[in-house]
Amino acid sequence: MEHTQGQRPRSPSEADTTSKDDAAVLVLPWLRLSEQLVPLIGESGFCALFGRALRLSSPRFEGLSSCDSARPAADLFMSLTRTLNEIGPGQASAANGALLETFTTLLGTLIGEALTKQLLHVAQVGGDGQTHGQEQK
Numbered sequence: 001m002e003h004t005q006g007q008r009p010r011s012p013s014e015a016d017t018t019s020k021d022d023a024a025v026l027v028l029p030w031l032r033l034s035e036q037l038v039p040l041i042g043e044s045g046f047c048a049l050f051g052r053a054l055r056l057s058s059p060r061f062e063g064l065s066s067c068d069s070a071r072p073a074a075d076l077f078m079s080l081t082r083t084l085n086e087i088g089p090g091q092a093s094a095a096n097g098a099l100l101e102t103f104t105t106l107l108g109t110l111i112g113e114a115l116t117k118q119l120l121h122v123a124q125v126g127g128d129g130q131t132h133g134q135e136q137k
Helices: 012-057 062-066 073-087 089-111 113-125
Strands: none
Touching: 012 073, 012 089, 012 113, 062 073, 062 089, 073 089, 089 113
């Protein structure tokens, strides 16, 4: 769900529910990426790459600095969801987008752009054959 200017204000309880739903949706690409990458680079490699992307993205989005690049990946995703909930839906979407872009750039530097695109495509399409999320460039 996208939030745009001009929408009616929401009550605090309504905003909290939507924020939690939005954060959960924002974390889905990370879950799909981890499904593709952990078998290749290991969970510690995935978490290390995520941590580096987090450190590089934090100056632009201060809210990300509270996210913990913990291991195992399940803890990392819980921390990311909590952080995105805390910074709010508008900022969360932009911060998560920047984090994904930084992660993708780092991954491309390490394994090459062609393989990165292939992995992102598989993560985007998923095992069900349906396209998930936005197209990565």
